Amino acid sequence: MAETSAPARYTELTDLYSDRAKMTGPGIVGLDPRVIRKVISFSGGYPDATSLPIQDIIEATRVALERDGEWALQYAFGSGIPELVEQLRIKLERDQGIKAGVENILITNGGSQALGLIYEMFVNPGDVILSEAPYFLGAVHYARQNGAEVHEIGLDDEGLIVADLEAELKALRAAGKRAKFLYLVPNFQNPTGITYSLERRKQIIALAQEYGLPILEDDAYFDLRFDGEKVPTFYTLDGSGLVMYCGTFSKILSAGIRLGWVVAAPDVIAHLSGLKTDYGTGAFASAVAAEFAGSGTLLEHIQELKALYHARRDVMLAALEAEMPAGTSWTHPTGGFFIWVTLPAGVTSAEVTRLAQQRGVGVSDGTYFYTRGGGESNVRLSYSFNTADEIRTGVRILGDVIREVQAVHG
Numbered sequence: 001m002a003e004t005s006a007p008a009r010y011t012e013l014t015d016l017y018s019d020r021a022k023m024t025g026p027g028i029v030g031l032d033p034r035v036i037r038k039v040i041s042f043s044g045g046y047p048d049a050t051s052l053p054i055q056d057i058i059e060a061t062r063v064a065l066e067r068d069g070e071w072a073l074q075y076a077f078g079s080g081i082p083e084l085v086e087q088l089r090i091k092l093e094r095d096q097g098i099k100a101g102v103e104n105i106l107i108t109n110g111g112s113q114a115l116g117l118i119y120e121m122f123v124n125p126g127d128v129i130l131s132e133a134p135y136f137l138g139a140v141h142y143a144r145q146n147g148a149e150v151h152e153i154g155l156d157d158e159g160l161i162v163a164d165l166e167a168e169l170k171a172l173r174a175a176g177k178r179a180k181f182l183y184l185v186p187n188f189q190n191p192t193g194i195t196y197s198l199e200r201r202k203q204i205i206a207l208a209q210e211y212g213l214p215i216l217e218d219d220a221y222f223d224l225r226f227d228g229e230k231v232p233t234f235y236t237l238d239g240s241g242l243v244m245y246c247g248t249f250s251k252i253l254s255a256g257i258r259l260g261w262v263v264a265a266p267d268v269i270a271h272l273s274g275l276k277t278d279y280g281t282g283a284f285a286s287a288v289a290a291e292f293a294g295s296g297t298l299l300e301h302i303q304e305l306k307a308l309y310h311a312r313r314d315v316m317l318a319a320l321e322a323e324m325p326a327g328t329s330w331t332h333p334t335g336g337f338f339i340w341v342t343l344p345a346g347v348t349s350a351e352v353t354r355l356a357q358q359r360g361v362g363v364s365d366g367t368y369f370y371t372r373g374g375g376e377s378n379v380r381l382s383y384s385f386n387t388a389d390e391i392r393t394g395v396r397i398l399g400d401v402i403r404e405v406q407a408v409h410g
């Protein structure tokens with residue numbers, strides 16, 4: 001009998017994928033988020049679990065549904081349900097000093113969607129964007145997804161290095177090119193924890209205005225300041241429509257509620273809204289958040305969070321002081337979640353990350369936060385998720401690991 005091959009039961013679709021899907025690559029499938037509980041996790045930007053306002057959210061949900069349940073459970077086309085847009089307008093003016101109208105605001109499915117939409121709206125494959133470096137992993141991802149050519153500009157402890165930005169802008173102009181935007185996280189930056197000084201912000205705005213450079217200001221950690229005075233946003237310093245200001249409820253309310261926002265010029269907002277493929281950000285989550293913010297609970301909750309993360313930061317800084325071998329240095333954030341550690345000479349982030357993971361401590365390899373190389377002797381630590389005792393234990397293990405790697409190479 002002639003040999004027959006088994007009928008194909010599975011059709012490979014890979015060849016049909018769009019360039020965008022191929023540039024993006026596969027995502028994570030089937031991961032149980034609880035996995036981070038298996039280690040002392042200094043690696044993610046997870047909000048503290050005990051502080052999640054479960055009872056207040058139950059109450060806000062009840063009130064929102066009883067008051068206007070129909071519209072909380074309906075489609076919500078457009079740029080955001082009016083109740084949440086209004087609460088955000090109040091919050092932005094009170095806390096950030098940003099005056100925004102309805103036409104300036106888009107509510108998104110987390111700050112991540114806000115960023116992703118902006119990359120999608122501005123970047124064609126091969127376009128140049130500028131970014132502080134090291135920079136937020138999500139932004140690394142959106143750049144790859146849209147085929148952006150990212151020109152990275154280094155940071156010192158007051159923000160990105162202005163002379164390097166200016167040199168980059170001059171070189172682009174000489175080549176007849178214009179960067180689509182500059183991405184930066186001005187407060188308690190992810191991954192380094194640094195905050196841009198007022199002087200630095202003004203210098204960057206002056207250059208942006210001279211060169212017509214839009215700025216994507218990702219202010220995910222704005223509310224979580226422990227020390228010092230707040231610094232004016234790029235958005236308020238500009239006032240000429242160049243800045244797109246993004247934020248999120250993830251760190252101050254709940255990451256699971258998936259709500260964020262963009263504040264920008266009306267035409268930008270309208271086009272971003274046009275790119276959204278979800279018929280509007282979830283009305284249910286939005287109604288709950290609006291109730292939470294409107295009742296004053298959000299303000300109280302932010303105060304509690306600041307006290308909590310402040311204490312955690314202090315514990316981690318003290319533990320680093322006690323446990324790190326000579327030659328290790330780290331940043332001293334005045335808010336947010338992150339500390340950026342520079343390892344002693346000869347010790348690589350790859351070895352430290354691998355060995356720490358084996359001993360039950362998750363840290364983020366510094367190389368993840370660059371697209372063009374860098375971070376080989378850095379790790380990012382987050383103090384947001386673990387208890388004080390876990391932080392002390394984790395940092396002690398990390399110190400041991402670094403010393404062991406040093407001993408092998410020494």
Ligand SMILES: Cc1ncc(COP(=O)(O)O)c(C=O)c1O
Pocket residue numbers: 045109110111112113136138185190218220247248249250255259260
């Ligand atoms: C700098 C920065 N931007 C944006 C986000 C987006 O957060 P989300 O999508 O949860 O709102 C994060 C989250 O970790 C972040 O660290």
